[in-house]
Amino acid sequence: MDVPLPHLDRPFDYLVPAELDAEATAGVRVKVRFAGQLVDGWLLERVERSDHPRLAYLEKVVSPEPVLAPEVARLARAVADRYAGSLADVLRLAVPPRHARVEKDLAARADSADAPPVPDAAEAPPAPDVPPAVGSASGGGPVDPRGWRDYPAGPALLRALTDGRAPRAVWSALAGEDWTARYADAVAATVAGGRGAVVVVPDARDLDRLDAALTATLGPDRHVCLSAALGPARRYRAFLAARHGDVPVVIGTRAAMFAPVDRLGLVAIWDDGDDLHAEPRSPYPHAREVLLTRAQLADAAALVGGYARTAEAQLLVETGWAREVVADRATVRARTPVILPTGDDPQLARDPGAATARLPSLAWTTARDTLRADAPVLVQVPRRGYLPSVACADCRTPARCPHCAGPLALPSAAGTPACRWCGRVAAAYACPECGGRRLRASVTGARRTAEELGRAFPGVPVRTSGREEVLASVPDGAGLVIATPGAEPVAEGGYGAVLLLDSWALLTRADLRAGEEALRRWLAAAALARPAGAGGRVVVVADGALAPVQALLRWDAAWFAARELAERRELGFPPAVRMASVTGVAEAVADLLAGAPLPDDAEVLGPVPADEGKERMLVRVPRARAAALAEALRAAAGQRSARKAADPVRLQVDPLSLF
Incomplete structure (x- = not known):
């Protein structure tokens, strides 16, 4: 039943009246009477008899459309168990809301298709059947590995997919790699082997690029896109197309991780370190973990790819669950731009001010020379806005909102400071320490950076790409592109220079x-630069001795991921262990943990302050005890729900943020 109460997270038996017998099939939406109320539910299974002596009848079949596939129902149960959640919460994520008009349109179209055709004397004779070309995705022939030849294990991966096997791979993409074309190759190989695929990407811009690549590779109408941004009707129509088996491939943002696909042969995720893959609604599953669970249950192939590599992906490699697909060092050097830090000893000897300058001389001269060569320059700035943080110009005290103590920001050069938390304008702000009224920048945003660089390079076009407007691409030729991480547009022919500020x-x-996150963002931007042989250069304003900078200089995400995983093993942090957070008011958190039959080797850490006067406790167990921890927390939540405990508690297993 679609009821958000943990103690009701189990199937209930109902009788099916004779008039609903034909429509009441497994997977349909129904309405049932429960505790005197009419509630929504899902029909999971039809059986001959029940162990319960007295049963109520189904009230209604909402729609005869069996939207819940058996494979997805099993996956949803596994995800709910892994994340200490309820099946109803997962099904809300797995199946989009019903759109009656879409069902009616599809039914009318099916009826018209079933009607006998009307002969037409002028109609041309039917064309003879032409078999698909050998090597095409629809013909079952071998798929040309093309760009996968740059990776020694790449062609073998495609052969295994074409043969219908279930390889598992962690792919580290080269600089300048067209990852959408490589994913399209993998999907085409899977389809050629007679199986389907699900691919999940972080955002709508990545989805548009992958959509175009798959259309070019598979042809039109061979896949659908699933995204919450599509709107209710388009999303439900795409979902039903996949559920009916009209298309073998579904791509999308995290909304697609549960997409129903017949004979699933491949699950793939791009850039699994992006926090957009983490679902913000209960039970807070991560798209990577859902897809890997799905690969395990369906005996399907799995592909985890990105320019960077997460510690979770490295764990897959080190445990032998997956094999890494990487290029040899000679190919890496040939494809990578020249990458220079500004904080190492040789640079500091030439420019002593580089340690404190926001745009050291190396970065400035690199931008100048690239623009003179009529090539575009990308500047990555971590913060959006104009001046997202300001301070007193006299005593350097951070400027805070007098109402909520939130940070004050300036929206423009002539703008009035306003709070980033409550939005209140602080036109008459005075520093509480010295009484000063002048403000200076503490953090510079993308728009202020664009303004400064526009003055430094007059006559050069300046474009910004960020939250307000994300550019998909920019033309070749001299120009400055100021972008926040994740919003970097693709340049025709690649960027001549990339500055990481x-x-x-x-x-x-x-x-x-x-x-890990810093390296992920840097690699994503640096990958857009031209190779060193074509003059591409990347300047990172950081000390070259830092481990993330070293990984960037060598373009070796695998080395950094192995180092990161080893450190987390030593310190007892995920993914080396399984960890759950329990957040709520102090009394509620203590009540839940007191009623949870935690494993004997569980370690309780905390409490630490959380938002809005709440506190957070962490529970840590070895990975082998992960299922026992989730079951204990779910049982305790069910007990509190049955007692109708007043204060809610939020449970998160393996949350992205622990502090």
Whole structure:
């Protein structure tokens, strides 16, 4: 039943009245009477008899459309168990809301297709059947590995997919790689082997690029896109096309991780370190973990790819669950741009001010020379806006909102400071320490950076790409592109130079994944530069001795991921262990943990302060005890739900942020 109560997370038996017998099939939406109320539910299975002596009848079959596939129902149950959640919560994520008009349109179209054709004397005779060309995705022939030849294990991966086997791979993409074409190759090989595929990407821009690549490779109407941004009607229509088996491939954002696909042969995810893959709704599953669980249940292939590599992906390699697909070092050197840090000893000897300058001389001269060569320059800035953080110009005290103590920001050069938390304008702001009224920049945003560089290079076109407007591509030729991480547009022919500014903003975050995230963002931007042989250069404003910078200089994400995983094993952090967070008011958190039959080797950490006067406790267990931890927390949540405990508690297994 679609009821958000943990203690009701189990199937219930109902009788099927004779008039609903034909429509009441497994997977349909129904309405049932429960506790005197009419509630929504899912019909999971039809059986001959029940162990319960007295049963109520189904009230209604909402739609005869069996939207819940058996494979997806099993997956949803496994995901709910893994994340200490309920099946109803997962099904809300797995199946989009019903759109009656779409069902009616599809039914009318099916009826018209079943009607006998009307002869037409002027109609041309039917064309003879032409077999598909050998090597095409629809013909079952071998797929040309093309760009996968740059990776020694790449052609073997495609052969295994074409043969219908289930290889598991962690792919580290080269600089300048057209990852959408490589994923299209993998999907085409899977389809050629007679099986389907699900591919999940972080955002709509990546989805558009992959959509175009698959259309070029498979042809039109061979796949559908699933995304919450499509709108209710288009999303439901695409979902039903996949459910009916009209297309063998589904691609999308995290909304597609549960997409129903017949004879699933491949699940793939691009850039699994992007936080957009983490579902913000209960039970907070991560798309990577859902897809890997799905590959295990369906005996399907799995492909985890990106320019960077997460510690979770490295764990797959080190445990033998997956094999890495990487290029040899000679190919890496040939494809990578020249990458230079500004904080190493040789650079500091030439420019002593580079340690504190936001745009050291190396970065400035690299941009100048690239623009003179009539090539575009990409500048990555971690913060959006104009001045997202300001301070007193006299005593350097951070400027805070007098109402909520949130940080004040300036929207423009002539703008009025406003709070980033509550939105209140602080036109009459005075520093509480010295009484000063002048403000200076503490953090510079993308729009202020564009303004400064526009003055430094007059006459050069300046474009910005960020939250307000994300550019998909920019033309070749001299120009400056200022972008926030994840919003970098593709340049025709690649960028002549890429400048990575304000590295401290990424590296100094109080987050377990700060170094991993910084390297991920840098590699994604640097991958858009031309190779060294074509003049491509990347300048990172950071100390070259730092581990993430070293990984960037060598273009060796696997080395950094192995180092990161080893450190987390030593410190007892995910993914080396399984960890759950319990957040709520102190009394509710203590109540839940007191009622949870935790494993004997569980370690409880905390409490630490959380938002809005709440606290957070962490529970850590070895990976082998992960299922026992999830079951204990789910049982405790069910007990509190049955008692109608007043204060809610949020349970998250393996949350992205631990601090």
